[in-house]
Amino acid sequence: MAATLTGKPAAGAGRATVLGPWGTFVVRRLVGLVAVAVTLVVGTFLMVQLIPGDPARVVAGADATPADVELARHELGLDRPLLTQFGTYASGLLRGDLGTAFQTKEPVAEIIGNRLPFTAEIAFLSVLAVLLLAVPIGLAVAARGSRRTDGAFTFVTGLVGATPEYIIGTLLVLGFAIRLGWLPAAGAETVTSMVLPIAALVLPGTCVMARIVRSEAAHVLAQDYMRTARGRRLPPLRLYARHALPNLLTATLTLGGLILAGLLGGTVVVETVFAWPGIGQRVVEALLVRDYPVIQGCVLVLGLLAALLNLLVDVVLALLDPRTLAGKGGR
Amino acid sequence: MHRSRFLACSITVAATSLLASACTTGSADGPSSSGDTSGGTVKVGVTSDVTSFDPAKGASATDYVMTSLLYQPLIGQDDGGTFVAGLAETWTSTPTKTTLTLKKRLTCSDGSPLTASQVVASLQRYRATSAGALLTFGAANAGEKTTITGDDAAGTVAITTATPWGEVLSGLSSTGAGIVCKAGLDAGAAALAQGAVKGAASGPYEMATARRGASYELRLRKGFDAYPRYASTPAGKPADTLRIQIAKNESTLANQLQTGALDLAPITGTDVTRFTGKTGYAIRSTPFIRNYIAFNQRPGHPGADPEIRKAVAQAVSASAFNKVFGGAGQTMTSYVDEKAACVSTDTTLLTTTDPASAKKTLTGVSLKLEGTNGVAGGAGNSYVAEALRTAGAEVKLTNADNATWATDVTANQGDWDVTVFPLISGTLARGGSYFLGPEPAKGGQNYGAIKNTAYADNYVAATSTTDQGAKCAAWQKAQEALLKANDVIPLATVDVHYVARKGISFAMPGGLLTVSTLRVTR
Structure with a gap:
């Protein structure tokens, strides 16, 4: 070119x-x-x-x-x-x-094969939930354009987004496991065991993502083509889904990819709080006992996964735009 | 299975999105089934995964829990150091020969008979591969200097040492000397280390399922009746199934205990207060780590000077050290705790805390203090550093992780003057092996290069006899020599609190949790 x-x-x-x-x-x-x-x-x-x-x-x-x-x-x-x-x-x-x-004399590939699915499970589901929640929330707040809503939104997302995951996790356990007894406090024995770890990851992630979506959406909604679209009295769903959403995707998907890559290797705290047998915990254990092959193998696989995810996001973005x-x- | 679970769990995203407020099903585990009339399932929490399933290679608390259930030692050691029957029914022991007679009709987990020959093969493997074997048979009896023979017809095993050694029975009662059946011996070390080999178990349980990093399920062997006969073994039934669940975080273990996802868990920190005085829980505490101060006594280091060692002893207070950990431990009067056999409880052997006198000697003295951060982030080390600073010393504190500390201090590859040693073992012989013999560079374990001949002579005397009276007399003299020279400054224990839900009982012979004694009493 x-x-x-x-x-x-x-x-x-x-x-x-x-x-x-x-x-x-x-x-x-x-x-x-x-x-x-x-x-x-x-x-x-x-x-x-x-x-x-x-x-x-x-x-x-x-x-x-x-x-x-x-x-x-x-x-x-x-x-x-x-x-x-x-x-x-x-x-x-x-x-x-x-x-x-x-x-432990286990093959490192076997360790990764055992541990990575647990981490991937909560990481993928968390990012999916973050996207499903943050995009409509951010878009709705931007579309409303109310100063009061904006203020409340900024306050809540700022507060929750800045709260460390272990505090959120602990509060969730206190409320939903110990007080109400609805969900397991920890472990990976049942399907319900993953609800609280995912919630602990989703809450701050959603807040961060929703703020970015809101900011991007406010910019998009102020564009001439959106004013024209509104002037044509398009139904709201069509207006936002067809005209606003595609222009938000670059920032959203890029951030989503980064969050996912981060979660794949960085859910150590949540894994510890919820006794979730993921790969992050295993890397930390390996570091503490100087288990070189485990450290090398896990870092290599996680690094390559992060690079592949970035590539995937770029491909998707290129296809969209x-x-x-x-x-x-x-x- | 994992994929289907993944798909099924996609549905839970919605629940997650709503903060799970719609979920009312609760844990499928629910309360433990330990209240069944049968042994039921008992869930035991542990704070680390198994590093090796090979009893001879066990290194962590979880290794000991797991291998003690799978591989039964010949005998057990009860309170006060007395021995009780295990796989062996009777025994005789002199300083050079120990003979054990096996119980009749012993079997392995595959149903095959456990013979004296197999026991011999297992002990020979233990002698050759376990670091702990050095203390079982004595350093002077390493390798072929210890002869192990068996008689299948008589069901006897004989152990003969070239030089007198009085710790054979004590060593045989350790988890590391658990008997591995033929299937395990044939499978080889790598297979044994990686997981329970089918048919290898000689203990009360065999592995049913293993999910590394998450949980293990052990099934009670039908007809097993070679339990160690500890005096305090509670009445009730052994659990039909033991589920060992891993949670690194003690708060998580406490949460699981509180919600009924666990029946028994060890807690060393403040989470134990959540159960103190609460109905439905029983707490039993025992020393987990025995802390003492030791010195690098090589020439050029301050610890080579007896006056400096005395001043350090005057500067610190064992009770203040204990308060650093919430005051829940016990102040010590030797390098092991008061539950150890033959431990000295004579407080007159200890240097009295006297910061004013310490200041006269320590002012301006430069001390490099290195400790491990494995216990409460090294809070105890910080206390010792501050106490020495208050006494005028210039202290450089290094709070290292366990691996670094072990390399720097116990292998003496670092630059250190003083350490707070966290002793795991609770016996005088094992703990005392660090205070005599060659330095690490010359093939020994004497990391501080201590030269205390009175201690060394009495250590040899104590470990060479099987006469309990003579043994304790020699140990008393050995400890007196060590404490008076301030080679060791006892501090306090950090205790582990075993919290059990109602209906679960267990024995702690010699202060050690022995999971094979766990009984369902409801």
């Missing part, structure tokens, strides 16, 4: 012309994904080495003699040169082997 406009093809412009905007977009993002993966692999490997504390000592146990510790170090492969350790790790990754946990391709490597 650049070549067409200026008549002076820039470097790589020929390939862009051949591949088209979508092809260029996809190629660039895939290259980006590979770069992210390589950075994660190298970065996490080096990062764990910097954590103070000896994993061999932790594995050997409190009663271990120095000989036991050295034996554990040898069995874990930590007595080999760093480069050799990295080579073993990287070659394992190429074979799809994320390694074996130092502590092809103009966004220009800003995302699709020139």
Whole structure:
């Protein structure tokens, strides 16, 4: 496109012309994904080495003699040169082997396979609920345009949005589990067990998202085309759903993707409060006992998931509004 | 199953959106079924996942709970250090030879007979793979210097040590020495560590289902009757099913106890006050961590000077330290708590708290204090640091996590002068192994490089005899030597409170929760 406009093809412009905007977009993002993966692999490997504390000592146990510790170090492969350790790790990754946990001797892939679905379950449902709640609320407040409603909305969303999840979680447990006895206080034994953890994530997330939707909606509703649409006396549902909503999606979906990526790796507090056996808790446990393979494996998978989610959001946005391709490597 | 659950739960989004106000079904678990006339299901809370199902490799409290249910030791140790029958019915013990006679008709969880040969194989594996075996058979009897033989016809197992060692029975009663059946031995260490191997269990329960990180369900073995005969084992029926549920957070455990999702849970912090004096709950407390101050006594460190050690002892107060943790623990008079066999309770051996005198010695002295933040975020370390600062010392406090602290202090790879040591073990022999012998760099456990020959001599005397009177006399002399030299400054215990709902009883022989004694009494 650049070549067409200026008549002076820039470097790589020929390939862009051949591949088209979508092809260029996809190629660039895939290259980006590979770069992210390589950075994660190298970065996490080096990062764990910097954590103070000896994993061999932790594995050997409190009663271990120095000989036991050295034996554990040898069995874990930590007595080999760093480069050799990295080579073993990287070659394992190429074979799809994320390694074996130092502590529990479980395959790391199995740990992630067991834990990630729990986190993904509450993360996806939470983001879905946030979107379903925040968009209509934000849009409704913007459409109403009342100063009093705006003030109340800002106060409530500011207060709840700024309240830490563990406080919200604790209050929910106090109310719905202990006082009313309607829902389980913790655990993952039944379907109802996930209601309170999701609520603890949804409440602040909805408030943050609704504020952004409201702000974006106020801007969109003030546009000329919306005034024209209103002048044509379109039914409200059609007016907002067909004319306002599509223009809110960029900010909403982008934020939704970021919230989801954050929740996949960052629901540790909620997982702890509700004894939810997710991956966030497992990473923290691994950090405390210096379980290098678990840390590396989880961070790698979560990092790649975050990158893939961002890519997915970009693809969806580009499908909805092809103009966004220009800003995302699709020139 | 997970996918269907995911789909089913999409419906709950709506409920979530409405803050679940429409949900009135409540927990499907409801109150525990522990009140059934049968043993029913009893739900036990724990604060960490199992790190290893191999009894010889157990490291965490949950490991001990789990492996003690699956793998039964030959004997048990009751209050006051007396031994009671486990898989073994009778035994005799001298400093060099211990012979145990197994109960008749013992079986493994697959129904196969548990023979003396299998017990020998299990103990040989324990001797070769467990760090705890060093104290069971003695450091001087490592490897082939301990002979373990069995006679299937007579049902006897004999353990012979090359040099006298009087702690064999005590070691055999530990969870780590739980007997693994042939199926487990054949499966190998990796399989045993990862999960319960079918047919490997010799204890009262076998694994029914395992959801790592969430819960485990253990089923009572039909016909098992080799329970340890502790004097205080309550009447009632063992639970038909034990569900071990994991919650990292003690407030969460308390919430689950309060809502009936748990029947028994350990609580170390202030959440226990939610149950204190409340009907429907019983609380039993026992020391969990025994805190004491120890020094790096290598040349060039302040702790090498006996006067500095004495001044540190004068600067701190065990009762003030106890108050840091709510005053619920017990002040200590030795490096283990008062429930330990042969512990010294002679307070005249302790240096009296005297901050004014401490100031004369400590003013201007620079001390690097390193402790673990594993207990209440290191609040106890902060108290000790402040007490020493008040006494004029310049203190650099490091509150490290357990792994870092263990590397820096117990492996002596860090730069430290003083530590607040959180001892888990409650026996003089195990806890005392840190105060004698070579330093970590030379293959030992003496992290502070203590050179107290009177202690070391009496430690050897105490651990080399099976005569309880002689043992306690030697331990008294050993503790006297250690305390008078201020090599150790006893502080206070941090207690764990086991909160049980009505209808659940259990024994704590020697102050340790023994889940195999859990009985449903309603």
